[in-house]
Amino acid sequence: MDVIVLGGGLMGAASTYFLARRGVRVTLIERNRVGSGATVASFGNIRRSGRYLPQLPLARRSLTLWGKAAEMLDRDVEFRATGHVRLVFSQAGLEEMRSFATAARPWGLSLEELTATELHARFPGLGPEAIAASFSPEDGSGNPRLIAPAFADAARRIGAEIIENVEVKAIRRSAYGFEVETSNGIHAAACLLNTAGAWGARISAQFGEAVPIVAKGPQMGVTEPLPHRILPVVGVWAHDHGGGYLRQVERGNIVFGGGAERTDVSLDTGHAKPDPARLPGQLRALLPILPALANVSVIRTWSGCEGYAADGLPVMGRSATAPGLFHAFGFCGHGFQLGPGVGDVMAELISTGATETPIHDFRIERFHRRDEGQGPG
Ligand SMILES: Cc1cc2nc3c(=O)[nH]c(=O)nc-3n(C[C@H](O)[C@H](O)[C@H](O)COP(=O)(O)OP(=O)(O)OC[C@H]3O[C@@H](n4cnc5c(N)ncnc54)[C@H](O)[C@@H]3O)c2cc1C
Known part of the structure; x- marks a missing residue:
């Protein structure tokens, strides 16, 4: 064949x-x-929280392979199972987290629920106003x-x-x-x-x-390096604060996304450009997740051409x-x-x-x- x-x-x-x-x-x-x-x-998010439930067996199979990638491919692709924290800022977020956690369990995904006290003790500096969080210890990130x-x-x-x-x-x-x-x-x-x-x-x-598909560009950015303090990938439930997310790479830079509308992309060029006018709003949306971002310089922004089907x-x-x-x-x-x-x-x-x-x-x-x-x- x-x-x-x-x-x-x-x-x-x-x-x-x-x-x-x-x-x-x-x-x-x-x-x-x-x-x-x-x-x-x-x-670079390797996340299962919030996924379409019937996709979880595929996501599980993939996560297992991410764990074997370095040996299988004979190269460190920087997969790190640092865990994925998702913050809860509202009652809607709490309900979304709990109903997803209950529904995902039979599909083999167990999320830990953290109270605000547990969150702040385990992950200092994250979401001071958060009222709860979920934690998925096996998830993490890789180098795109x-x-x-x-x-x-x-x-x-x-x-x-x-x-x-x-x-x-x-x-x-x-x-x-x-x-x-x-x-x-x-x-x-x-x-x-x-x-x-x-x-x-x-x-x-x-x-x-x-296939009804549109091309869009999510806007990403990265800051100057800071002391390495944030281990897990961090997101939010219920799209609170614009649905921002971030992670800190081992060199200290904070990579972020969400909190800004995706831009339109022409498939003819495939050229997805970040929009500088959206950056201040994007950073404002991320501050409740990580207030330390207030005093940090953004050193690069980028986007990429991704296909979104009508049903997601x-x-x-x-x-x-x-x-x-x-x-x-x-x-x-x-x-x-x-x-x-x-x-x-x-x-x-x-x-x-x-x-x-x-x-x-x-x-x-x-x-x-x-x-x-x-x-x-
Ligand atoms: C900014 C951004 C952030 C993202 N963040 C995350 C994340 O954190 N976690 C997550 O799970 N997903 C994320 N995604 C989505 C994820 O990156 C994509 O779903 C995934 O990379 C798609 O891979 P692909 O191989 O299908 O597409 P691509 O990587 O786009 O590859 C398709 C390839 O096909 C080639 N091609 C097209 N037409 C032809 C042709 N006619 N002949 C030959 N070659 C052709 C293109 O040149 C291209 O290289 C993100 C996407 C973007 C854009």
Whole structure:
């Protein structure tokens, strides 16, 4: 069996690695550099709190792989299971936290509930006005600049072909399966995996599978370094204070996001720009989470082009119109945590025909209308 993976973000690079590990002949085609799309822009949150519940088995599978990543990929991708704290500032936040914690337990996620006193004793300096918090000790963060290249390099070492910086001119069905015409020649394979991120719907549409997706850019920033005092990743329940979140990297800088509307991004350029006018409001929203931010300089802001599907869920699974075509795209701002699991699940599905992790809710047919065609012949 052979597979072409189209799009070398975290999803494509991880899928390529796990396919190669299963003995599949696999070629990854990326039009820029591996990992240079939404993946490199990510905040790096490896969080399960607040997720769509039926996604938790996939998130669990992924978390296990994050824990093995350094050994598996022979590189420290800076996964740190520092825990994830989510602060509660309001009654609505308390209710949201408790109902999620109760509902998530049967799905295998146990959240600790902290009183305000426990929160302030365990995590001094965080949320002085918070009335409670949840703590998920196994979650944490990883380095968004390292993970996709690490998967691609590991895949190359076990036989995968990684092609970067090529223009994809056409994608065709053939008697054998699929042909992808690029600026460095034609590549053919029996199967095609679409991991083109925010651009994935452009590829699925060529096969008669329209997906309502918009491209948006969440705004991120990083401060000058401070003494390293904050271990866990920190967020809030009920979108209080604009839903801000932050973490402190080991070098001391505080990376932050949330608290500002996402900007519109054109898929033609894919260029997501941070908006300086939104930064003061974003920092104001973060102050209740970490008052120490009041006296700190922001040294860089950035954004990235991410695809958001109309129902907030990704597209994963086999195509409903083209045998041999598979999709894993549109991760709606929460794909970094899922990446290793998505790669493993897609490799399992493609090479064995099934996957033990439920992904039914993410099937592409949920968007289909009866009158849609069958795509290119
Ligand atoms: C600013 C920001 C912060 C985020 N923070 C978090 C977070 O903290 N936690 C979390 O879980 N998630 C987070 N996310 C979401 C997460 O980063 C994404 O869901 C994930 O990286 C998506 O990976 P991907 O491989 O699907 O997409 P991408 O990384 O965008 O990769 C898709 C690749 O496909 C390539 N491509 C597209 N079309 C073609 C084509 N025709 N031919 C060849 N190549 C093509 C692109 O060049 C790109 O490299 C964040 C996203 C952003 C933008």
